[in-house]
Amino acid sequence: MQHEGVMFHLQKATQVTSGTDDTSTLRRLADAYPYPQVPASPPCLTRPYVRANFVSSIDGAVTHNGKSADLAGPGDKAIFRVLRALADVVLVGARTATVEDYGQPSPDDVFAHARNRAEQTPAPALALVSRTLAIPADYPPLAHPDTVVLTCRDAPADTRRELVAAGATLIDCGDDTVDLQIVLDRCAERGWHRVLCEGGPSLLGSLVTEDLVDEVCLTTSPHLVAGDASRIAHGRRPAVLRDMHTELILTDDDGFMFTRWVRTGRTSD
Numbered sequence: 397m398q399h400e401g402v403m404f405h406l407q408k409a410t411q412v413t414s415g416t417d418d419t420s421t422l423r424r425l426a427d428a429y430p431y432p433q434v435p436a437s438p439p440c441l442t443r444p445y446v447r448a449n450f451v452s453s454i455d456g457a458v459t460h461n462g463k464s465a466d467l468a469g470p471g472d473k474a475i476f477r478v479l480r481a482l483a484d485v486v487l488v489g490a491r492t493a494t495v496e497d498y499g500q501p502s503p504d505d506v507f508a509h510a511r512n513r514a515e516q517t518p519a520p521a522l523a524l525v526s527r528t529l530a531i532p533a534d535y536p537p538l539a540h541p542d543t544v545v546l547t548c549r550d551a552p553a554d555t556r557r558e559l560v561a562a563g564a565t566l567i568d569c570g571d572d573t574v575d576l577q578i579v580l581d582r583c584a585e586r587g588w589h590r591v592l593c594e595g596g597p598s599l600l601g602s603l604v605t606e607d608l609v610d611e612v613c614l615t616t617s618p619h620l621v622a623g624d625a626s627r628i629a630h631g632r633r634p635a636v637l638r639d640m641h642t643e644l645i646l647t648d649d650d651g652f653m654f655t656r657w658v659r660t661g662r663t664s665d
């Protein structure tokens with residue numbers, strides 16, 4: 397259909413069978429969400445590829461009762477699992493990690509062979525972003541060898557000492573603030589070229605403002621929420637306008653919609 401030079405594409409969304417234990421579905425999903433080729437050097441990537449994954453209600457809320465769990469469904473959990481299985485590192489705001497009781501990402505048998513073939517570690521690393529280091533010292537993933545805390549030199553010295561004593565690995569990415577460009581430099585130094593940002597909205601807002609987001613995988617949950625929940629990206633700095641295009645639209649039997657939005661001008665495979 398065409399109207400005044402605009403072409404409308406009647407696109408039937410691809411159906412995906414719900415059910416997180418269906419190995420072939422998981423592998424088909426993985427094929428639908430490729431990261432670009434690594435190593436990260438021209439003409440491929442000049443910095444790590446940043447993919448974000450979020451779930452929101454139809455009206456844009458990312459939480460219900462302060463957490464995202466009520467918005468999720470089996471299909472969303474399958475996509476979440478697949479995106480983790482493809483990533484080198486899960487990048488997450490410390491607030492999200494603690495509010496959502498994040499554990500260390502664990503190896504996934506379904507993708508063990510693929511990760512080995514891609515020369516990836518059995519599970520992605522976990523990178524927590526925090527300026528204030530407001531992370532409980534007994535937060536379980538903190539002492540794990542594959543967890544790092546990306547912070548800045550001016551973070552409170554006593555908290556630094558406390559977290560280091562608890563076994564945390566702190567990496568400074570700036571002086572008085574966490575510089576997200578430096579965050580990606582540090583990721584690249586560790587061989588983490590496939591970055592998966594799982595939120596929250598403050599962290600994604602900063603990444604968008606800095607023009608560091610290459611892809612957004614968005615689950616639209618079949619609910620209306622209203623209230624005062626955040627949307628997927630927000631921040632205090634002036635709004636920007638970044639061009640993205642749809643790379644993929646999927647639906648499942650439960651009425652969820654999964655979209656994959658890629659930065660215009662950058663292909664993911």
Ligand SMILES: NC(=O)c1ccc[n+]([C@@H]2O[C@H](COP(=O)([O-])OP(=O)(O)OC[C@H]3O[C@@H](n4cnc5c(N)ncnc54)[C@H](OP(=O)(O)O)[C@@H]3O)[C@@H](O)[C@H]2O)c1
Nearest residue numbers: 450451458489491492526527528574595596597598599602
């Ligand atoms: N629906 C979804 O898909 C989804 C996904 C993730 C999270 N959530 C929800 O979102 C909420 C948390 O989100 P949030 O926006 O409050 O926090 P957030 O984005 O998870 O956390 C921001 C964290 O990043 C740190 N930070 C350090 N430098 C930063 C920088 N340059 N830019 C941005 N952040 C920086 C802040 O640390 P300091 O405070 O130490 O400075 C803060 O802890 C939770 O309710 C969670 O359930 C929903």
